[in-house]
Amino acid sequence: MKFLADFFPIILFFVAYKLYGIYAATAVAIGASVIQVSYHWLRNRQVEKMHLITMVMLLVFGGLTLLLQDRTFIMWKPSVINWLFGAVFIGSHFIGEKPLAERMMGDAVRVPSPVWRRLNLAWGGFFVLLGLANLYVASFFFSAEAALTAQTGLAQIDLTSCGELFNGDELQMCLEMQSLEADWVNFKLFGMMGLTLAFVLLQAFYLARHMQDQEQLTEEN
Template sequence: MKILFDFLPIMLFFGMFKYAEGNKEWAASAATDWLGFIVAGGVVGQTEAPVLLATVVVIVATLAQILWLKSRGQKVDTMLWISLGLVTVLGAATIYFHSESFIKWKPTVLYWVMGVALLFGQVVLKKNGIQKLMGAQMKLPDPVWARVNLAWVGFFAAMGALNLWVAFNFSTVAWVNFKLFGGLGLMIAFVLAQAVVLNKYLQDPEKPL
């Protein structure tokens, strides 16, 4: 359930982009009416309108997530605050300059921030972020937790690089598809592969590393 909540802004971004892409005349008119006062030149064309409208939706959705958690007295993860900051700054640049290049950097920056945070925690602070997150659900030897943490560091580094490769070597439509289906699919595949590997340690905690 949590993964659906985490991916909700991306799903809404995808939905708005696809709708606007299929109704470009409406999208250009709506984007000009709604965003003209903060867009350079005051007019949004049909080419850039879908991604600009989708960007507004993802900013609002991310903010709504935080307000929802706050209203229920729940803790807002640091990464969600960082995500809001990134999507607001890069999204504002995308809207103002009529350029999707800025918002395309957002997933990469977020992936790399998460990877650096995990690596810094393990190497400098001697704290394992993944163990802290998942330690209540499973018991593993400390060396295994260290490997799991580094595996996530590598995954986030690779995902950040892959996002840039898709973003700047393929069409915006292809990137939007990858952002949802590729990102979610690779995340699920990585988690499942990791579960298979870790299962042997859960069954036999004394198993040699």
């Protein structure tokens, strides 16, 4: 349940996108993130740092998306936030007595210190790669958008009105942009959630194996 709660703004973003388009979805995601943080504060008198950082990033990048009517900002947001998380994990490997992974889970799981350090670096690398994967998927849309804006001279393109604005090759280019935007939204939900879930499961198997080793070592001593 917590895993789904962490993805609450993304899930609502996806639903709103399918119904009303990317700008409405961005506004919904901002609202959902504010509600998420507010709920945790009212219930626990504290907020999770990941939720708080996500809210701030959504307010900045989502706000710019709505203000300038430019999808680029909201499409870059997942990469920036994942790279930020990656930097925090990797930085904690060198700063402080314990890496971040151990600080987060060390009270519930007992494994040797080297295991925590390897796992911490794995999380850092995972977030960096996830950010790159998002940018890779988004880059196809950016390329298609640049091609259409160069051909038409339009600074902004309303993808909901392709049939009204264009015909011929330009119409096909606009429809391709629609498809690529939808591909990015699908990746943002299903791709990122799926990759994160797979990584969490691999982490669980990795920790379980070393928990057994730690138990055997404790019994021998």
